[in-house]
Amino acid sequence: MKEKDLVVDYEAQQLIYYVEKEDNSYGQVISGSYLAKHYLDDYFAKVKSLDQSLRKQLESGEISPIYYYMIMQSFGEGDLASRVKISKRKLRKHFQMKHFAGIKLDLLRRYADAFDIPIVNLFQFLVVKHEDTDKIKLSQQETKNPYLSITRVASQD
């Protein structure tokens, strides 16, 4: 592909491509991502829609937080089961609230580690009202105690 046909102006996601240069030699060029430039809005809309749909199912108890985070973070079942050191069969059980309720704390911590979230986030969503997002900042901080995190609520200014 010729350089002029490939290069996209998009600074937020830069990539190296190999192209045909004007002197017919092949070599590197830095270009923005074609997909990100043209289709990122669509991606964000899909993620938002998926998030809303899964949260509804979670709130009604149809799915567990394990299933929610697995889907949102695009984990394969085998990969996630291996990360938390359980069988795939056991993992699938944990997709249901009735089995989630029986998970031991140590295993919940391993799930939280795999999802890179504080363990408390398996039991809550922290939400700032849309009209307050410019005013209030939420941040969560790990401590040396793997079962304890600190959530800070602060004004933005």
Add this chain to the structure above:
Amino acid sequence: MTESKFTHKMAAHCETGTITSLLNHKGLDITEPMVFGIASGIFFGYFESSNFPFPTFIVRSKPGSIRTSLSKRLGIKFHEEKFRSQAKGISKLDQLVAQDIITASQVDFYYMDYMPEWQRVHINVHFINVIGSDDDHYLISDSYYPKQSSLKKDTLSKARFVGGHMAPKGFLFYPTHIPDNLPIEKAIRKGIKKAAYNMIKLPVPFIGIKGMRKFARKVVDWPSLARDTDHLSHEIMKINILLEDQGTGGAGFRFLYATFLQQAADILKADELHDMSKRMMEIGDNWRNISYFSAKIGKNRDLGEARLKELSEMIHDMADQEHAYFSELYKMFK
């Protein structure tokens, strides 16, 4: 802060980019395409595995094989180390940084928090170079990022010691010996022959051209595997990501391989390889048409049976083109 005189460079791919930078830093003048080509990096495989959230394909050889093949064919030696103990793995990296030894590290890409959020996915086979540190951070040279970056020490440790499919286990490597006279011509020939063999002769039904045909057959069944239309749209658009944005140099490494063949043609003084290089660039253009097509039909939710059949036929056509191409390449280097 410790910091070596290391030149950060972007590259198409993380493994070839990391290795090329390490070798350049050690004084060896070698390009990313040459590393990729000698190591027989070009590939195709279609996978349906519970380790992935959906059927997927790869367009390069197994992670880690770039280093091992390059080492075998050029005689370059690497120190390589995995760790059972996280504490020992962290301590070893800190020792290397203190000694100013630039070290490649295998990590889960998800934790590379300097990258745009939409790019960050859990994949355990990302490679970065660790080039320095201060009290709280490691300095990072990541081929996918335009400039030198940094990661909190805790974050890099998490990324190195996550479990899961192809868990990094803290894997580190760096070059320890580069021979004075590299057998470059012999290595190029071997690299090309093995790549062509992998594409046309490996007796595995989901690898090489067979894998491409399997992908073409299976993609029409993807609607039955997706949760809903948005999910199907996402997976179809991921074809573009896997071919273009996920560190391939464009067109599923085909542009990178064309560049390797052009450089190889000059070294071997082989005009016929110049022709093969041009043909590989054209094959890459055709893969790129698939990338554009997938993005378009995914965005438009134009994912009916007829459209997926059209996509399937385009992939079948690529299998035909690459079968003819790699058969010819194999004969040239048999």
